[in-house]
Amino acid sequence: MSRTQHIIPSGIVFAVGCWIAWVSYTQQPSEAFLFPRLISTAFVALAGWTFVKALLGWSKIGSGITRTMAINLFPGLVVSLIYIFWAAKTLGFYTATAIGFFILLTLYDPAPHDQIKSWTKRAIITACFVAVMYGVFALLLKVYTPREILF
Amino acid sequence: MEFIYYFGDVFTPVNFALLLAGTIGGLILGATPGLSPTMAVALLIPFTFHLEATQGLILLGAAYTSTVAGGAVSAILLKIPGAPANIATTLDGHAMAKKGEGAKALQLSFLASAVGGIFGVLLLIFLTPLLAKWALAFGPSHLFWLAILGVTIIGSLDSASVVKGLLSGCIGLWLATIGFDDIMGAQRFIFHPSLGGGINIIAALIGLFAIPQVLTMFAKGRQGDGVEVIKVQKHSIRDAIRELFSRKRALAIGTAVGSIIGLIPGVGGQIAGLVAYDQTKKFSPEREKFGKGHPEGVIAAEAANNAMVGPSLVPLLTLSIPGSPTAAVLLGGLLIHGIFPGTDLFDNHPDVAWTFINSMLIGQVLMCIFGLYVAGLAAKVAMVPQSVMAAVVLGLSVFGAYSVQSSMGDVYVMASLGVMMYFLERFGFSAAPLVLGLILGPIAEANFIQGSMIANATDGMASYFVGGTLNILLIGVVVASIIYSVVMELRHHRITNTPQERTLV
Numbered sequence: 001m002s003r004t005q006h007i008i009p010s011g012i013v014f015a016v017g018c019w020i021a022w023v024s025y026t027q028q029p030s031e032a033f034l035f036p037r038l039i040s041t042a043f044v045a046l047a048g049w050t051f052v053k054a055l056l057g058w059s060k061i062g063s064g065i066t067r068t069m070a071i072n073l074f075p076g077l078v079v080s081l082i083y084i085f086w087a088a089k090t091l092g093f094y095t096a097t098a099i100g101f102f103i104l105l106t107l108y109d110p111a112p113h114d115q116i117k118s119w120t121k122r123a124i125i126t127a128c129f130v131a132v133m134y135g136v137f138a139l140l141l142k143v144y145t146p147r148e149i150l151f
Numbered sequence: 152m153e154f155i156y157y158f159g160d161v162f163t164p165v166n167f168a169l170l171l172a173g174t175i176g177g178l179i180l181g182a183t184p185g186l187s188p189t190m191a192v193a194l195l196i197p198f199t200f201h202l203e204a205t206q207g208l209i210l211l212g213a214a215y216t217s218t219v220a221g222g223a224v225s226a227i228l229l230k231i232p233g234a235p236a237n238i239a240t241t242l243d244g245h246a247m248a249k250k251g252e253g254a255k256a257l258q259l260s261f262l263a264s265a266v267g268g269i270f271g272v273l274l275l276i277f278l279t280p281l282l283a284k285w286a287l288a289f290g291p292s293h294l295f296w297l298a299i300l301g302v303t304i305i306g307s308l309d310s311a312s313v314v315k316g317l318l319s320g321c322i323g324l325w326l327a328t329i330g331f332d333d334i335m336g337a338q339r340f341i342f343h344p345s346l347g348g349g350i351n352i353i354a355a356l357i358g359l360f361a362i363p364q365v366l367t368m369f370a371k372g373r374q375g376d377g378v379e380v381i382k383v384q385k386h387s388i389r390d391a392i393r394e395l396f397s398r399k400r401a402l403a404i405g406t407a408v409g410s411i412i413g414l415i416p417g418v419g420g421q422i423a424g425l426v427a428y429d430q431t432k433k434f435s436p437e438r439e440k441f442g443k444g445h446p447e448g449v450i451a452a453e454a455a456n457n458a459m460v461g462p463s464l465v466p467l468l469t470l471s472i473p474g475s476p477t478a479a480v481l482l483g484g485l486l487i488h489g490i491f492p493g494t495d496l497f498d499n500h501p502d503v504a505w506t507f508i509n510s511m512l513i514g515q516v517l518m519c520i521f522g523l524y525v526a527g528l529a530a531k532v533a534m535v536p537q538s539v540m541a542a543v544v545l546g547l548s549v550f551g552a553y554s555v556q557s558s559m560g561d562v563y564v565m566a567s568l569g570v571m572m573y574f575l576e577r578f579g580f581s582a583a584p585l586v587l588g589l590i591l592g593p594i595a596e597a598n599f600i601q602g603s604m605i606a607n608a609t610d611g612m613a614s615y616f617v618g619g620t621l622n623i624l625l626i627g628v629v630v631a632s633i634i635y636s637v638v639m640e641l642r643h644h645r646i647t648n649t650p651q652e653r654t655l656v
Contacts, residue, residue: 009574035595047318061315068372077369080545084566088562105538107373108537108541145553
């Protein structure tokens with residue numbers, strides 16, 4: 001794993017640590033920030049040490065992210081984030097889950113995309129999963145989810 | 152002997168049904184590669200929110216016990232450990248399966264798991280009340296140091312890098328401070344309206360343990376699983392029982408090693424299985440047979456990883472320090488029902504505590520009985536493609552996080568923490584200390600504030616927090632655990648000069 005791959009995350013963590021420390025030591029009332037001050041001091045010290053180690057090239061722990069991994073991960077991550085941060089509330093949980101689940105299956109299923117059989121299988125698995133989720137959460141646990149766009 | 156009084160409560164229809172469901176479900180989940188016991192228990196927590204505290208804990212305890220044992224199925228039949236705790240089982244278990252002794256290996260693994268597990272739960276029954284009484288002597292300063300000890304011990308022992316482990320713990324402690332301050336009512340770090348009530352522990356647990364696993368599966372791409380399940384021939388259960396007790400040494404070493412390791416906070420089943428396997432091999436006159444399908448390898452590893460389960464709950468139920476990452480998730484399950492470990496649990500909720508502990512004892516027997524029958528089905532479930540598993544876990548995570556408070560904010564928190572944890576894990580950070588920080592943070596802060604009020608009215612902060620035998624002892628353990636881990640890390644680097652990989656979750 002390259003030095004840059006260590007520097008970026010440890011730099012972000014260090015920056016977050018500095019922000020927490022700054023907020024903890026500047027915000028009032030000071031009694032409310034007593035414990036955050038204690039934590040943020042340790043946080044900045046440890047994050048600073050990690051960042052310096054990364055800068056000097058001493059960081060060796062962690063396997064990082066390879067180009068292939070990033071390429072594989074990207075579509076799934078994007079679909080998941082759209083599903084969670086937009087579709088679930090806008091389209092409704094069950095509609096969004098059905099669409100998101102089917103897209104993810106299609107993206108990562110090793111079965112060939114040119115066969116009707118594999119598309120049918122994916123549709124059946126998706127329908128079964130959404131039915132189970134509806135049975136458990138809507139009927140059994142009585143969890144009220146955001147209104148569905150289709151029904 | 153108070154536990155006997157509550158023994159009958161395990162057998163009420165609802166409690167027993169939940170125990171059965173947790174056991175059978177846990178065996179199947181445990182056999183599924185990629186679904187670790189910690190993640191399985193984290194995904195189950197939202198369901199327990201809708202149950203009574205006792206019922207919820209029975210379900211979680213059964214799932215914890217049986218996911219560890221169920222991991223042996225895929226370890227033996229597929230050579231893929233269902234959980235990190237089953238790594239040692241693959242060494243001889245799969246070799247036995249390849250020799251046509253798959254059924255025997257499965258039977259031995261479940262029987263050894265049950266023996267080890269029952270011994271571990273008995274330790275839990277007899278040690279917990281003693282430690283809980285001792286915990287009565289703890290004041291705010293001691294409880295503060297205990298919470299810090301919980302974070303540092305897991306941070307230093309459960310992470311590849313001590314500094315990154317401790318830093319993960321700090322991140323968790325900071326996340327716990329988000330929201331309104333309890334005493335002054337001041338807003339702290341609320342940079343989004345959904346964080347006003349603080350970070351919901353269940354949503355965080357799901358995000359931190361399940362989402363990184365989903366993203367790991369995505370990162371592997373469109374892989375055909377390409378694994379073959381070895382078919383098992385019939386084998387007499389009586390012969391398996393006879394064989395188990397003819398290999399008493401392996402069973403005893405596995406049980407003893409697992410029980411001792413379980414009592415040490417922060418050390419998980421993976422270590423227990425591997426240490427027990429190694430020690431059994433050292434003391435065996437047939438050491439050359441290990442790794443080639445020797446039953447003692449399976450017996451030692453499985454007895455150890457289940458013997459670890461009960462003792463790992465001793466520091467959790469008495470001192471709020473989880474003995475393993477899964478125990479940390481169980482602590483979250485306790486806290487959502489407003490129950491605090493220690494004297495509160497045993498004095499104010501003895502029915503909850505003892506019914507839960509008794510259910511774990513019965514659960515070991517059920518796990519053994521059903522394990523032998525469910526193994527075939529579990530092996531088939533283990534063949535479910537990673538694409539399906541990833542999508543299922545993602546869907547369950549979203550519904551699970553939402554169902555706790557019917558809040559989209561919790562879903563956003565779950566997803567944000569999960570994505571953050573995936574990238575942090577890739578760079579050597581660990582989820583277990585972060586979770587511990589998040590769970591123990593409020594306990595540490597409450598006792599720190601209470602302690603500082605007492606200190607200001609008496610001898611001052613330094614003398615209150617650093618003075619006294621118990622404070623010095625606790626600080627000593629915190630420092631010793633960090634120094635030990637630093638020395639071990641340096642030694643490991645010197646020997647191998649390669650990055651160390653240790654994952655216990």
